[in-house]
Amino acid sequence: MDTVALTDDFTTAQTADGPHIARACRLLKRYDGQTVVDHIDLEVRPGECFGLLGPNGAGKTTTLRMMLGLTPPDGGTLHVLGEPIPARAREARVRLGIVPQFDNLDPDFTVRENLTTYAGYFGLKGDARRRRVDELIAFANLGQRENMGIDSLSGGMKRRLTLARALINRPELVVLDEPTTGLDPQARHHIWQCLRGLKQQGTTLILTTHYMEEAERLCDRLAIMDRGRIVAQDSPNALIAEHIDPHVLEINGNAAMRWLDGQTDDLPARAHRVGDMALLYCREAAPVLERLERAGLRYLHRPANLEDVFMKLTGHELRD
Amino acid sequence: MMTSLMPQLSLRFIPVWRRNLLVWRKIMVPSVLGNFGEPVLYLLAFGYGFGQLVGDLGDLPYMVFLASGIICSSAMYTASFEGMYSAYTRMSEQKTWDGLLGAPLNLDDIVLGEIMWAATKALMSATAILVVAALLGLVSDLRALLALPVILLAGFAFAACAMIVTALSRSYDFFLYYFTLAITPMLLLSGVFFPLDQLPDVIVILAHLLPLVHVVEVIRPLMIGEWPVNVLLHLSVVAAYGLVALSLSTWLLRRRLMC
Ligand SMILES: Nc1ncnc2c1ncn2[C@@H]1O[C@H](COP(=O)(O)OP(=O)(O)OP(=O)(O)O)[C@@H](O)[C@H]1O
Ligand SMILES: [Mg+2]
Numbered sequence: 001m002d003t004v005a006l007t008d009d010f011t012t013a014q015t016a017d018g019p020h021i022a023r024a025c026r027l028l029k030r031y032d033g034q035t036v037v038d039h040i041d042l043e044v045r046p047g048e049c050f051g052l053l054g055p056n057g058a059g060k061t062t063t064l065r066m067m068l069g070l071t072p073p074d075g076g077t078l079h080v081l082g083e084p085i086p087a088r089a090r091e092a093r094v095r096l097g098i099v100p101q102f103d104n105l106d107p108d109f110t111v112r113e114n115l116t117t118y119a120g121y122f123g124l125k126g127d128a129r130r131r132r133v134d135e136l137i138a139f140a141n142l143g144q145r146e147n148m149g150i151d152s153l154s155g156g157m158k159r160r161l162t163l164a165r166a167l168i169n170r171p172e173l174v175v176l177d178e179p180t181t182g183l184d185p186q187a188r189h190h191i192w193q194c195l196r197g198l199k200q201q202g203t204t205l206i207l208t209t210h211y212m213e214e215a216e217r218l219c220d221r222l223a224i225m226d227r228g229r230i231v232a233q234d235s236p237n238a239l240i241a242e243h244i245d246p247h248v249l250e251i252n253g254n255a256a257m258r259w260l261d262g263q264t265d266d267l268p269a270r271a272h273r274v275g276d277m278a279l280l281y282c283r284e285a286a287p288v289l290e291r292l293e294r295a296g297l298r299y300l301h302r303p304a305n306l307e308d309v310f311m312k313l314t315g316h317e318l319r320d
Numbered sequence: 321m322m323t324s325l326m327p328q329l330s331l332r333f334i335p336v337w338r339r340n341l342l343v344w345r346k347i348m349v350p351s352v353l354g355n356f357g358e359p360v361l362y363l364l365a366f367g368y369g370f371g372q373l374v375g376d377l378g379d380l381p382y383m384v385f386l387a388s389g390i391i392c393s394s395a396m397y398t399a400s401f402e403g404m405y406s407a408y409t410r411m412s413e414q415k416t417w418d419g420l421l422g423a424p425l426n427l428d429d430i431v432l433g434e435i436m437w438a439a440t441k442a443l444m445s446a447t448a449i450l451v452v453a454a455l456l457g458l459v460s461d462l463r464a465l466l467a468l469p470v471i472l473l474a475g476f477a478f479a480a481c482a483m484i485v486t487a488l489s490r491s492y493d494f495f496l497y498y499f500t501l502a503i504t505p506m507l508l509l510s511g512v513f514f515p516l517d518q519l520p521d522v523i524v525i526l527a528h529l530l531p532l533v534h535v536v537e538v539i540r541p542l543m544i545g546e547w548p549v550n551v552l553l554h555l556s557v558v559a560a561y562g563l564v565a566l567s568l569s570t571w572l573l574r575r576r577l578m579c
Contacts, residue, residue, distance in 0.1 A: 090425070106416055118423065
């Protein structure tokens with residue numbers, strides 16, 4: 001197996017606007033004549049957690065697969081860890097870790113064997129390999145199950161093992177496609193803790209998620225994708241500040257909808273209606289609150305969050 | 321990497337090969353028993369049962385003739401099964417290949433690793449038959465050992481052909497077409513069970529366009545204590561099948577998986 005000398009200037013490429021771990025320019029992908037990733041520009045900086053959000057079918061997985069060299073782009077340029085992709089994707093994969101959207105642990109092996117054989121693919125041998133596997137079994141909290149088959153693991157355990165497997169080569173960059181989808185809150189918190197730990201060690205993370213609170217908690221910067229395009233790219237707070245008023249009032253039920261219909265256009269809020277519920281976005285909460293109180297309506301008052309931005313930018317209708 | 325039509329040959333196939341070996345070790349006992357059991361059954365049932373009827377072929381007892389044929393057909397079947405059912409399972413059902421592609425391995429490494437592994441299994445099964453045949457006194461001299469490298473080459477060729485079928489297959493049912501349309505006719509027309517000169521000339525010529533007959537024509541003399549003729553020609557045909565099939569299957573699988 002190849003060994004690659006790791007030096008800093010090899011890891012991060014310098015450009016006019018600073019160093020980056022991954023950069024895509026006008027990246028394009030078509031399937032059957034349909035544009036699935038539409039000339040997107042992305043930049044991931046060293047040590048940050050970068051989120052890729054978007055409805056089902058937005059093109060997140062396709063974008064990640066292109067970055068990993070698993071799908072050839074139809075246009076644009078792509079660099080990951082300083083390597084041109086897909087030309088030197090294999091060399092880039094020496095130094096990165098992958099948590100795919102759907103687990104592909106090896107069902108022919110036990111937990112420990114999964115890590116040991118995977119370490120072998122990266123050229124780890126002997127004592128070093130055993131120590132690394134021990135560390136990762138402890139990291140994934142799977143000491144009790146290390147000699148069991150993959151089928152005996154719960155969804156959360158499988159995900160933890162997949163994450164541990166992605167770390168076998170101490171990667172500089174970890175790419176995670178929906179790392180917490182389908183997990184219970186405990187398992188999700190555990191993964192978050194692991195990811196924060198990685199970030200503290202300086203590992204760069206790229207992740208996709210459908211959970212806005214996850215993105216808000218973990219990501220330094222994120223891009224929102226819709227139908228193959230990037231519709232916004234910034235830090236969670238900047239996105240909220242830029243795209244949405246800070247106060248949100250949620251109302252629902254027939255009475256509330258009748259009340260809303262009765263409001264003339266002097267209501268100091270932007271109303272967003274979905275079926276029999278509505279979200280009122282406003283700069284100042286007090287005037288709207290007063291009207292709601294006067295009408296005797298129940299409401300929920302909360303600060304605007306990433307989900308509001310997401311819904312505003314990608315629309316409320318179902319996607320598939 | 322994507323644009324080149326030729327497969328990229330690299331020793332990186334070894335970790336893939338080793339992965340399959342590690343899994344095989346877990347079921348080694350039944351597997352080895354199968355390797356020995358099947359040829360014993362074939363040789364005893366066919367050889368004694370049939371041999372009584374057929375008698376000798378020239379000065380060759382039918383059992384001896386059959387043993388040298390079965391070692392070839394078994395290599396073909398073992399490599400084909402592994403290259404289709406097992407490789408397809410790892411590619412499609414188990415997503416093992418997806419996992420491998422997360423490591424610094426190319427699809428080309430995986431395909432070559434699978435083919436080399438299938439060839440290795442063909443070698444294991446042929447070795448078992450050779451041992452059984454030797455114990456039954458059906459092998460003339462040490463020349464028979466030279467059959468083993470030939471079997472490895474044949475296993476490579478048949479596995480590579482099987483990998484083309486795997487690349488095209490959408491389900492396990494598809495493999496039956498290949499067995500019915502390619503493997504079984506080849507088995508019957510390559511001098512495994514009876515000498516080719518029993519057949520019309522046209523068929524004999526057609527049979528020589530397929531690889532199995534060339535394997536048989538090298539291995540049978542080695543097993544009965546003679547030197548084969550036209551060795552280079554025979555081995556070139558087998559090798560050509562292997563290399564062309566390796567290239568085609570790698571190309572097809574890249575199109576299927578790296579899309
Ligand atoms: N191999 C393929 N062949 C044809 N179309 C594909 C292929 N892979 C993806 N697509 C299509 O490309 C589009 C984007 O898919 P992609 O998997 O990248 O979306 P996603 O954002 O990851 O969605 P999700 O949130 O559901 O995982 C979808 O319309 C999908 O059907
Ligand atoms: Mg996806």
